[in-house]
Amino acid sequence: MNGTRTWKKLTALLAATALTAGLLAGCGGGTGETQNTESGQPDPSPSQSQTAETRTVTDMSGVEVEIPAEVTQYADAWMAHNEVIVMLDEAEGLVATVQTPQSAAWMYFVQPNMYNALSTFGDEFNLEELVALEPDVVFASNEELRDQLASVGIPLVNVMFTNYDEMKQSITLTGEVLGGDAVQMAEDYVAYLDDVLAQLEELVSSLSEEEKPTVLHGNSVYDLNIDGSNTIIDAWITAAGGTNAAAEVEGNMQTVTMEQILVWDPDVIITGTKSEVEEIMNDPEWAGLTAVQNGQVYTNPKGVFSWDRYGVEEALQLQWVANLLHPELFNIDIRTQVKDFYETFLHYTLTDEQVELILNAEAPQ
Amino acid sequence: MVLEMKDAACGYGKHAILEHVSIQVESGELVCLLGPNGVGKTTMFKSMLGFLDLLGGQVLLNGQDRVNIPRKEFSRKIGYVPQSHEPPFPFSVMDVVVMGRTAHLKGFAAPSREDYLLSYEMLDRLGVNYLKDAVYTNISGGERQMVLIARALTQQPELLVMDEPTANLDYGNQIRVLSAIRQLSDSGLGVLMTSHNPDHAFLCCTRAVLITKDKRVVSGPVDEIVTEEALRAAYGVDVKITQALSDQGVPVKSCVPMLA
Amino acid sequence: MDREYSAVQTAPDPVQPSAYLHDYREKRKRAVWVALGFLAVLIAVVCISFLLGRYPVTPDTVVRMLWYKLWGLSGDWTTVEETVVLNIRLPRILAAVAVGSALSVSGAAYQGIFKNPMVSPDILGASAGASVGAALALLLGWSTAMVQASAFVLGIGAVALAYTLSRSIGRGNNMVLLLVLCGMVVSTLFQAGVSIIKYLADPDSTLPEITYWLMGSISKVGYNDLAYFLIPYLIGVIPLLLLRWKLNVLSFGDEEAKALGVNTEQTRVICIVCATLLTAATVSISGTVGWVGLMIPHLVRFLVGPNYKAVLPLSLLGGAAFMLIVDNFCRCMLAYEIPLGILTSIIGGPFFVLILYQRKGEA
Numbered sequence: 010m011n012g013t014r015t016w017k018k019l020t021a022l023l024a025a026t027a028l029t030a031g032l033l034a035g036c037g038g039g040t041g042e043t044q045n046t047e048s049g050q051p052d053p054s055p056s057q058s059q060t061a062e063t064r065t066v067t068d069m070s071g072v073e074v075e076i077p078a079e080v081t082q083y084a085d086a087w088m089a090h091n092e093v094i095v096m097l098d099e100a101e102g103l104v105a106t107v108q109t110p111q112s113a114a115w116m117y118f119v120q121p122n123m124y125n126a127l128s129t130f131g132d133e134f135n136l137e138e139l140v141a142l143e144p145d146v147v148f149a150s151n152e153e154l155r156d157q158l159a160s161v162g163i164p165l166v167n168v169m170f171t172n173y174d175e176m177k178q179s180i181t182l183t184g185e186v187l188g189g190d191a192v193q194m195a196e197d198y199v200a201y202l203d204d205v206l207a208q209l210e211e212l213v214s215s216l217s218e219e220e221k222p223t224v225l226h227g228n229s230v231y232d233l234n235i236d237g238s239n240t241i242i243d244a245w246i247t248a249a250g251g252t253n254a255a256a257e258v259e260g261n262m263q264t265v266t267m268e269q270i271l272v273w274d275p276d277v278i279i280t281g282t283k284s285e286v287e288e289i290m291n292d293p294e295w296a297g298l299t300a301v302q303n304g305q306v307y308t309n310p311k312g313v314f315s316w317d318r319y320g321v322e323e324a325l326q327l328q329w330v331a332n333l334l335h336p337e338l339f340n341i342d343i344r345t346q347v348k349d350f351y352e353t354f355l356h357y358t359l360t361d362e363q364v365e366l367i368l369n370a371e372a373p374q
Numbered sequence: 375m376v377l378e379m380k381d382a383a384c385g386y387g388k389h390a391i392l393e394h395v396s397i398q399v400e401s402g403e404l405v406c407l408l409g410p411n412g413v414g415k416t417t418m419f420k421s422m423l424g425f426l427d428l429l430g431g432q433v434l435l436n437g438q439d440r441v442n443i444p445r446k447e448f449s450r451k452i453g454y455v456p457q458s459h460e461p462p463f464p465f466s467v468m469d470v471v472v473m474g475r476t477a478h479l480k481g482f483a484a485p486s487r488e489d490y491l492l493s494y495e496m497l498d499r500l501g502v503n504y505l506k507d508a509v510y511t512n513i514s515g516g517e518r519q520m521v522l523i524a525r526a527l528t529q530q531p532e533l534l535v536m537d538e539p540t541a542n543l544d545y546g547n548q549i550r551v552l553s554a555i556r557q558l559s560d561s562g563l564g565v566l567m568t569s570h571n572p573d574h575a576f577l578c579c580t581r582a583v584l585i586t587k588d589k590r591v592v593s594g595p596v597d598e599i600v601t602e603e604a605l606r607a608a609y610g611v612d613v614k615i616t617q618a619l620s621d622q623g624v625p626v627k628s629c630v631p632m633l634a
Numbered sequence: 635m636d637r638e639y640s641a642v643q644t645a646p647d648p649v650q651p652s653a654y655l656h657d658y659r660e661k662r663k664r665a666v667w668v669a670l671g672f673l674a675v676l677i678a679v680v681c682i683s684f685l686l687g688r689y690p691v692t693p694d695t696v697v698r699m700l701w702y703k704l705w706g707l708s709g710d711w712t713t714v715e716e717t718v719v720l721n722i723r724l725p726r727i728l729a730a731v732a733v734g735s736a737l738s739v740s741g742a743a744y745q746g747i748f749k750n751p752m753v754s755p756d757i758l759g760a761s762a763g764a765s766v767g768a769a770l771a772l773l774l775g776w777s778t779a780m781v782q783a784s785a786f787v788l789g790i791g792a793v794a795l796a797y798t799l800s801r802s803i804g805r806g807n808n809m810v811l812l813l814v815l816c817g818m819v820v821s822t823l824f825q826a827g828v829s830i831i832k833y834l835a836d837p838d839s840t841l842p843e844i845t846y847w848l849m850g851s852i853s854k855v856g857y858n859d860l861a862y863f864l865i866p867y868l869i870g871v872i873p874l875l876l877l878r879w880k881l882n883v884l885s886f887g888d889e890e891a892k893a894l895g896v897n898t899e900q901t902r903v904i905c906i907v908c909a910t911l912l913t914a915a916t917v918s919i920s921g922t923v924g925w926v927g928l929m930i931p932h933l934v935r936f937l938v939g940p941n942y943k944a945v946l947p948l949s950l951l952g953g954a955a956f957m958l959i960v961d962n963f964c965r966c967m968l969a970y971e972i973p974l975g976i977l978t979s980i981i982g983g984p985f986f987v988l989i990l991y992q993r994k995g996e997a
Contacts, residue, residue, distance in 0.1 A: 477895025543894030
């Protein structure tokens with residue numbers, strides 16, 4: 010649960026109600042509101058934007074987007090991509106985001122610049138507020154806002170990715186848009202990820218099908234909520250030398266029956282919280298499962314972003330899972346890897362205790 | 375058995391429509407309640423049966439105030455025949471008739487075999503036993519009226535209160551229902567019925583109650599109450615009362631309206 | 635249609651007492667056979683349900699297990715097989731039976747109370763209220779037990795609100811219509827409440843949970859939930875079964891019911907309280923499962939006529955069997971769970987149209 014975001018939404022809702030009431034009561038209050046917004050903005054000078062230098066990038070949806078030559082301010086409408094921004098630019102130019110300190114505690118902890126950005130309510134930006142902040146570009150994972158933003162002269166760069174190739178492409182694109190040091194950082198990350206993937210490919214190629222343990226993953230496995238095939242979860246399970254136990258189900262966050270889980274009888278279970286691990290281990294209904302009998306039930310780590318979803322820590326997830334499934338063949342110290350990764354890519358030096366918190370998907374203290 | 379209304383005020387909420395009403399019905403009597411539309415016949419009826427609370431006065435059953443008589447006990451004495459209407463579900467005729475036994479059932483009981491046999495007996499007595507397998511919503515208006523009368527009889531009351539038993543019936547059915555009502559009255563049952571047709575009072579009633587336009591309630595023998603002057607006062611139209619002789623040589627009165 | 639009937643005989647005929655006896659016996663016999671038929675169907679469906687599931691357990695193992703367990707013996711089956719049959723299938727079968735019968739009985743009762751065959755158990759806002767309760771609890775991250783408790787309390791609360799509103803607005807006349815109107819208003823208000831909660835919910839975690847709950851499912855019902863459910867279930871079902879004859883009379887309207895000797899106020903309040911208790915308790919463990927409360931009583935009336943003496947117990951049996959069949963599809967058809975509410979609607983809608991077509995001639 011995230012309280013602040015909820016309260017913000019509620020406040021917004023109440024404000025909307027109050028505004029409606031004001032408009033109904035008389036037009037005085039309503040016009041005042043509009044004037045405020047207008048006076049808060051500097052004089053729009055259309056000639057300026059036309060004469061300014063621009064360049065063109067091709068975004069993830071294949072659209073050629075014209076963006077200012079120099080991008081210093083931007084907004085990010087996709088939760089996962091905020092981590093890319095933290096990595097490439099230390100979130101310095103971020104003026105508005107969909108993230109909140111509650112939904113991404115480690116992100117704000119590791120990179121306090123996040124607090125400088127406006128946290129908007131809901132999944133959508135308030136367009137007027139966004140325009141007032143004057144971002145040079147807006148990053149997003151879909152096309153919903155493209156036309157609306159275009160009408161106020163703000164280019165939208167679609168940075169959506171669903172697999173590793175697209176992820177590399179998207180990070181390179183973001184580096185290109187931001188320019189400067191970001192280009193090099195993006196290159197470094199792509200090289201790092203390529204290296205991890207290459208190591209794993211070698212590992213997996215040495216495995217027979219029988220040597221690949223079946224893995225059942227979900228945000229809330231104990232609540233029978235699991236991730237199936239055609240997902241990034243399926244992708245890292247396969248890449249790390251495992252088999253997705255729930256491959257016959259398609260998509261993220263699907264509800265299944267307990268009987269079905271008993272049929273799959275996975276070798277390893279990975280779920281979202283530490284408390285669920287305990288519940289699974291102690292419930293007699295689950296006791297018959299191979300994973301439970303062998304004590305192979307784990308919490309998926311969560312740091313700046315959830316490792317198992319679409320963030321840059323995907324590179325860590327791959328190593329963590331490979332180490333979990335094949336400790337002899339992929340013998341690394343995950344704790345050292347986490348520290349190094351955070352130092353290099355997320356610009357933060359973790360203590361040993363903080364590494365433990367991340368591995369247990371617990372909030373920073 | 376006497377059902378009596380004593381100095382009653384009838385109406386909705388706090389608004390009285392009729393005041394100082396005093397009438398009574400006894401076993402074996404057949405009383406016809408006449409009056410123009412909107413004068414308060416239905417209101418008076420509902421007050422008498424306890425569907426509406428009295429605004430003043432009393433309803434007495436054998437001298438006992440109705441307010442002190444439990445619903446069930448009152449229903450074992452007084453049967454009510456409403457105007458026929460469409461129930462929400464297609465009940466069978468026997469199911470409808472046997473509902474008359476409700477007041478006689480103990481606690482949570484449902485009607486027994488005896489109750490069903492009695493219901494059939496009542497249908498038979500009214501000459502409509504052929505309806506026993508019919509569905510109530512599929513029969514004619516006249517038949518429904520007979521079924522509702524059978525239901526009230528199954529209640530085994532001593533008095534029947536009937537709300538326009540001839541409404542919406544064709545001429546033949548009106549007469550059939552009326553003669554059935556007279557048979558019941560002859561067998562000792564008290565009947566209070568409303569009607570729009572003063573002829574009905576002449577045809578079968580022993581007494582008449584007339585509510586006039588100015589809300590006076592007069593009652594007495596039919597011949598004294600239903601007069602040309604009274605009808606003019608009540609309905610505001612001119613009528614002549616004529617007389618015919620039945621096959622048995624009994625005189626039967628009838629109203630002939632004079633069109634303006 | 636307009637048949638002739640002869641006038642009454644001069645003296646009340648001493649009708650031969652056996653004139654209707656034969657008919658009565660035939661009808662009784664038929665009613666008993668129909669009831670036994672419904673019971674047999676339910677028992678058969680329960681038995682088949684034990685054998686169905688994604689996890690393979692052979693029928694003879696299931697039979698042996700149930701038989702041995704009944705006598706407290708142990709057998710040669712695996713622990714997983716025992717878990718599947720006794721801890722997964724059995725509670726789910728019981729839940730389907732309980733939920734299906736409760737919804738059908740409360741639907742049938744509401745239809746009688748409100749003299750309208752198109753009334754469903756959520757007419758007075760019980761479902762909408764329970765939805766708000768559950769959604770709120772899910773939003774606040776409460777435990778499953780608290781979600782159920784909150785749904786139950788707000789379900790009852792919504793109906794109480796509708797009832798109080800109608801009481802304070804009108805006196806005496808047309809209370810039933812007013813009550814239904816107030817129920818609609820309260821329902822709409824609470825549905826708006828659900829929308830607000832959904833808007834506030836985290837779209838990545840809480841929102842899917844709320845949406846899934848609203849679609850209805852009994853996949854997570856365990857023995858503990860059933861134990862708690864049993865109390866409102868019995869308090870709701872038993873009085874309705876006992877009062878079912880009076881529901882017939884009530885469906886003819888207040889005045890006639892009064893004239894026939896029914897204490898309408900008291901009876902109606904008891905029936906509303908019981909039906910609401912059932913609805914709220916059901917929604918609290920299964921989410922909103924539509925159609926059953928409307929469809930099953932209709933089907934039963936279609937088969938045996940509208941007399942509540944038969945309609946109520948047969949709705950109980952039929953609702954249980956129907957829900958069990960639908961839930962078997964939910965848990966067996968695909969690798970993932972299909973929300974119960976979706977399937978009841980998919981099956982219920984067309985089925986209902988079919989019944990209406992069948993009855994077209996009768997109306």
